[in-house]
Amino acid sequence: MNVLVFVYGTLRKQQINHHMMKNYPCMQEDVWVYGKLYDAGAGYPFLALNKGSEKVRGEVFEVPQAELYLLDEFEDYIPDEPNSSLYMRVEVDVYDNNDHSTKAFTYVCNKEEMLLHEIEGHDWVNFIGKPGTNEKI
Numbered sequence: 118m119n120v121l122v123f124v125y126g127t128l129r130k131q132q133i134n135h136h137m138m139k140n141y142p143c144m145q146e147d148v149w150v151y152g153k154l155y156d157a158g159a160g161y162p163f164l165a166l167n168k169g170s171e172k173v174r175g176e177v178f179e180v181p182q183a184e185l186y187l188l189d190e191f192e193d194y195i196p197d198e199p200n201s202s203l204y205m206r207v208e209v210d211v212y213d214n215n216d217h218s219t220k221a222f223t224y225v226c227n228k229e230e231m232l233l234h235e236i237e238g239h240d241w242v243n244f245i246g247k248p249g250t251n252e253k254i
Contacts, residue, residue, distance in 0.1 A: 118182045121221035123150060123211050125175035126162040126241045128188075134161075137191055138178050145177040150209045150223065154236040154244075162241045163226035166209065174240040177211055177221050185222070192224040202227050 121144060127134040130143065149172040155163045164173055180188065185206075189196065193203035204224035211221045226232060236244045 119179045120182050120185060121211075121219060122178050122180050122185075122188065123148070123175050123209060123221040123223040124178065125150075125154065125164055125173050125223070127160070129176055129242060132242065134191070137188065141178040141180050143176055144179050145211070145213060145219070147174070148177055148211050148213050148219075149174050149239075150211055152225075152239075153232075154239040154241060155226070155232040155234060156236050156244065157231040157233045159231070162236060162244075163204075163228075163231045164223065165226050165232055166207070168232070171239045172212075174242070175211075175223075177219065188224075194224060194227075199227065203231075 124138065128138050129135060151170045152164055152166040152173050153168040153171050154173045155165060157163060189206060194206050195202045199205060205227045206222050207225055208220055209223050210218040212218050
């Protein structure tokens with residue numbers, strides 16, 4: 118069985134960690150979830166769903182459920198130890214330009230202290246390309 122996964126940071130197409138997604142079909146581009154995106158200077162973003170209703174841009178990939186553990190490990194999500202996990206895997210509504218929604222998993226910040234600097238525009242790809250923000254990856 119396959120599941121859908123919404124990615125919003127370095128796993129997106131043409132980003133440094135997209136190699137993790139290269140074997141999975143991209144089902145949707147130019148989609149979003151409602152929340153806020155933050156930069157902690159770590160080279161990757163943090164998503165917070167309960168912090169607002171901004172459109173956080175990303176892509177949706179179809180991943181075999183049996184391989185979801187690979188993304189869990191990459192995102193430092195430990196299902197049996199949620200308190201020590203950097204991210205939590207949750208199911209969200211992902212919206213497209215026609216206002217249709219799809220359910221998908223995504224990884225949200227599990228450490229409040231990482232939510233340091235709100236990313237203007239809530240789009241990681243645009244953010245890292247701006248001078249004076251994060252290093253170009």
